[in-house]
Amino acid sequence: MAIKKFAVAAYDDEEVLFPAVGKVRHSGYKLHDIYTPFPVHGLDVAMGLKETDLHIAGFIYGLCGTSTAVGFISWIYTSDWPINYGGKPHFALPAWIPITFELTVLFAAVGMVLTFCYLNQIMPGVKKHVFHPRQSDDLFVIALELNDHTSEEEAIAFLKSTGAKETSVQMAEESWWYGRWDKEEEYEKLNTSIAR
């Protein structure tokens, strides 16, 4: 838990958001994150984010599935309990292809989704600070992290100059915590006094 101060700007159009992101990156302010209601293509590039490696993880999980299936079935049929099924050889690889394929897909999909949840730090019961209730609806929200040496007024003035429709200063937990979405946190009450 680390509660920090953020300067928050909400934009109502991605055409305004993109130039604003460029200005933020060159301004020297620390960009905490950008929240959008849908995937905005090119935003990751504009922010300088790396391409995700999730698909590589998926490939590795898939290989695990393949080797699990082939290893398990061949161990059973050649060493643990060899049975003669209709004269087929004990090591009947072609007959195992369907199950091998299914397990490859299963391992890759389940593994990727779990990795996706881990990387994004999402899980049932996890709570994160929502900077603007319409960030999942129609607004694009930029959050700048402020410290003791940054002036709130200057940060807000800067964000307004980039075309922000709404701005605010908020105290927020920067990471996730276990919590209930229907319960208001103590620091959220604190925000009402500093909102502008």
Place this chain on the structure above:
Amino acid sequence: MHIKYESFVREPLVDGNKDYHQVSEDIIKPIEEKPGRMWYVGFFFALALLGFGVFSVGWAVYWGLGTWGVNRTIGWGWDITNFVWWVGIGHAGTLISAILLLFRQGWRTGVNRAAEAMTIFAVMCAGQFPIWHMGRVWDAMFVLPLPNTRGVLWPNFDSPLLWDVFAISTYFTVSLLFWYSGLVPDFALIRDRATTKFRKMMYGFASFGWTGTAKNWQRQEALALVLAGLSTPLVLSVHTIVSFDFATSVIPGWHTTIFPPYFVAGAVFSGFAMVNTLLVITRKILKLEDYITIGHLEAMNKVIVLTGSIVGIAYLTELFIAWYSQSWGEMEAFKWRILGPYWWSYWAMMTCNVVSPQLFWVKKLRRNIPFTFIMSIVVNIGMWFERFVIIVTSTYRDWIPGSWAYYSPTWPEVGFYLGTFGLFFTCYFLFSKYFPVIAVSEIKFVLKTSGDNYKRAQAKFEEQSEEEFIAAATHHHDEEHHAEVAHH
């Protein structure tokens, strides 16, 4: 900055004067309001059907499978017919959500959520049939490769029936994950809009704490793309493996190499018909005509006429190969199929699946909603008969004339089938009430390219020549670049 421009040859995917907020309003509103009276009537009717199904299955489990009409000659009756039928229906959802994603078909965004839900519910229904067909259902875990005390007896990994266990369970799991990974952002939207504490808590839990950061979305898109890439061969493999249940046997009428593609085409055919059945009603009741447009229905009718024709060619190929093989068993099997005691099922299949979908070559009929609805029912009846024809009319006259038999279902079999309708529609009614039936974030993603009002604003590009368009676009880009440089 990229140009959000799409040719006018393409119809708008979202009708009406929509902005991002209006999209959220239109799709989330039915969740936040009390459902209408028709919803309650439909839901409780589905629940009653489900109850009757549970009773019918309970009856068969208590008294044994002797209560079913299946016999020594015809071992697979309505149960396996219904299993194949339901699995087939599921296939359209994956085709829409995965294969059309890979093909970059924008129109899938309007229908993929509901179609994928249909897949999951259909696979749940399908899975019931092999399980209760086991008779001694308490031994159902014998199909799983679990360490056991039966002399460490493992299942037969060389058997298509075991491949089915793996295929169906993998298909269900992967479809569920794919569907839910798309639902999470939309649940977050409902959570952030929620006005009651209970709704905020429930959707907060269901949304996994999603906030939609740029990195989250980047990973979400990567995940969707790879899951689509995995689901595409998966969905083809599932009905291929179902067809192996028949094709790897030595029964005349089953032992054919054409079965895998023929089954997959038939599955997509019946699945799209079921999507049409559901969406024609859903769009009307939930007032989503702007998102599931006639253009969407027409696109699906085009798939129906294509796959219907593939299925028709497969039927004719079967007949040709039976004659070409000059194997008397094969030839007799097909002769009896067409002219034997079950002639009516063959001709019902031919009429519903091959003849009637050809009407969809007419554009007026493709865009006619009542006709689309009636055709979707006809196709589903036809595809049910296809499975019945394959299963029953290949087995009822076997190699020993003394064991030739006839089969008709008893009430527990019919009740079981009705019960799966109950299960399917109970799930679908709950889905349409508590889940966003259209992928909100995906609609917003295509809105500025394919929304009606945004497309109309692009009319000026249509009048430009190609050179003018390119010149204007590059000039605009240069200007922006200079502005950026000047700024620093």
